[in-house]
Amino acid sequence: MNVWIAASIGLAAAFVPVAIVLFRGTLMSRIAAVQLLSVFTTLALLTIPMGIHRPDLLGTALASAIVTVSGTLLFAILSVRWLR
8 A cells, every 4th residue: 555545545534524514514514515525536536546556547537627616516506496
């Protein structure tokens, strides 16, 4: 196990408290949790390929980073519509 895999495990452990906020928090807390989970996912997708020595898989992290912004905006719009 190298540093990259250890970082991936740490990021995976950080998903748990943020997921709890996502399911139990207020609307603004949920939007912040979605954004934070998106960042954690992107970072995990960066560290896993480096840990297994497959840098050709880094394109998934790039795709995740691009989709993150639109996904958060979509979540915010749909949450406001459904909760009113």
